[in-house]
Amino acid sequence: MEISQEGLQTLAAVLREGTFDAAATSLHITPSAVSQRIKALETSVGRVVLRRTKPATATPDGELLVRLAKQWELLREETRSELMGSGTADQDSARIHLPIAANADSLATWFLPVLARMHHEHPVAIEVVRDDESQNTRFLRSGEVLAAITSDPLGIRGCTTRALGSMRYLPVATPDYVARWLPDGPTAAALSRAPMVLFDRNDYIQRDVLTTLAAQPVSPPISYIPASTEFHLAVELGVGWGAVPEVQIADALGAGRVIPIVDHHVDIPLFWQYWKLSSPILDALTDLTVAAAAEHLVPPPDRLR
Template sequence: MRIPFELAETLAAVVDEGSLDAAARRLHVTPSAVSQRIKALEEQLGRVVLVRSKPVRATEAGAAVVRLARQLALLEHDALTELGADDEGGTLFSVPLAVNADSLGTWFLEPLARLAARHPVVFELHRDDQDFTAGLLESGSVMGAVTSRATPVAGCRVSTLGVMRYEAVATPDYVARWLPDGATRESLALAPLVDFDRRDDLQSRWLAAMDVDPVVPPRHYVPASNDFATAIKLGLGWGLLPGFQSSDELGDRRLVRLGGAPVDVPLHWQQWNLRSPLLDAIADELVAEGRRVL
């Protein structure tokens, strides 16, 4: 059994774009041609590769084909680079990566800027919680990911970045209003907090360590890293911030610590286990920066 590259590439385009029509525009073919290619791929494999939902999504078998398509595209790019084709004004190669919001909002973009200055690439960033980014590697959606998962995803290799330490903080005015006697069980049960989204468990973990039922306190949801930090700094609620986002304010007491043990989140870099000069260059830059700042 063989998987023609054109068919795998078409499936990856459909998954990326979310529909057959959008993939057709990207590939400069008709929607009928895209549909025929997907049908031919499914007949050749004897398996369904695409769920025709809105947006479409790959099945487990389809995810394996999408991962193959991305790996082949990466190897093709490396070969063309070695042949000097990138010096002829060719199309920039798109590299999909996954990263957690706090890394994206603090240290992650600077090494990408350095990489883009040296390599003919653009980056497609997928933001997700560090506990879930590894799933994007498994599905073939990304080539590398910042993740809390230390065990390598199948077909990937892992490098330790460091630890992002979070402390519970709030403004002095907020503390005076909601926690006048300190961060007691009774006051924390009533004091509003800020969560990133409904999958963010950092505040819940800190509350549990303080012997407070995490489901009781009222919550604001602010699903962007810098805006999350701003909400806390404006006194909307208390929350856990890394040193990147709180050290200046703690220094001049625009923020104060609530006490309790900090929450440490180990971070790792995982990427496909391929011999790829481009992917290795990306890993070298990101791992070096992560280890420098974390």
């Protein structure tokens, strides 16, 4: 079985860009050449590696080849960096591209210092793809990223999963908001009228909290604030109630600018999933991520440690 680097590169481009035409543009070749390379790769391995959908997706066998493509790309860049040496004038231009996925709340609270330390200690240029923690596994499956913070404990084929701990969320609002909209507490009737803040339409955390509090379907007026810091500021300004990370809202709680709308919290387990690569750079990022999570998150159950 012959697996060409050209074929792997083309497969990764199609999955990253979503279509043959877009992949052709990124590779500076024709769509016909992309198609020929993918067919040659499939003939070589004797497997279908792509689902010809829009966007294109990898088959299970294609996911294995994407892992190989990313492994080759990362190891090639690490080797080039080592060959150039840490004292050369071209050190900055030789930084290793490291694509990962993270959720907004982690970036806003505990994960950004991890990335800063990586940049200080290693010759990397980290690209962060940001989405909800429940959505990030798709970036791993497509080969777009090498590692991701997710809320999915189920391992992806070819990936290692590490439990990080849980981020604790508290449903809060301003005292004036509670007095106006929830004077008798978060009853179903009150929650159906009380304005609510969501991060975006994939924000299952807020919807799960609402379902738990209301115990029946309700449809409150919703404001969407798709940025972590601005989300909790919107709650502090009385735009609506929302479940905010405890570490983010602690100062406002202490100062009385917000209060809990109910004696209840939600713990969202987070996991670090990464491709099984023999990579010192990825190993270093994993170690820093796990250590920072142990310091800032609610510890995982013993069975997940």
